[in-house]
Amino acid sequence: MEKHSSTHERFIETANSGKILANKCKNCGKIMLETMYYCSQCSRSNFEFIEFPGVGTVVTHTIQSVAPEGFDDVKSYAWVVFKLKDAPISASGFLPGIKTPADLPIGSTVRVKGYDAKHGLTLEKLEKQAD
Numbered sequence: 001m002e003k004h005s006s007t008h009e010r011f012i013e014t015a016n017s018g019k020i021l022a023n024k025c026k027n028c029g030k031i032m033l034e035t036m037y038y039c040s041q042c043s044r045s046n047f048e049f050i051e052f053p054g055v056g057t058v059v060t061h062t063i064q065s066v067a068p069e070g071f072d073d074v075k076s077y078a079w080v081v082f083k084l085k086d087a088p089i090s091a092s093g094f095l096p097g098i099k100t101p102a103d104l105p106i107g108s109t110v111r112v113k114g115y116d117a118k119h120g121l122t123l124e125k126l127e128k129q130a131d
Ligand SMILES: [Zn+2]
Pocket: 025, 026, 027, 028, 029, 030, 039, 040, 041, 042, 043, 044
């Protein structure tokens, strides 16, 4: 029997294919993350799903070198806020293996790698492209 997947499950499936699921307001066209229940612009809740490539640039990040409880499997990591390249939204995710700010300069390109049940969006750093 086919199980109806919730929006959150659909977000996870989308993330596991390297993409970000967002909502587009049918009333005013504003694009938001799927975690929003009401349009931040017109307060309606009539959305359609829209998928974007999960590639973006790092806006800010917080490095945790001493992992809090529950994160002891990953040692050091960064919580990264990144702005999607092809959408006017930002998302946040988890990037393991980052120890110092030099490991992840602001403006670096990151990509959604998948969704971890414990940590949320998992990211990977893309090699810097030659200009
Ligand atoms: Zn709206």
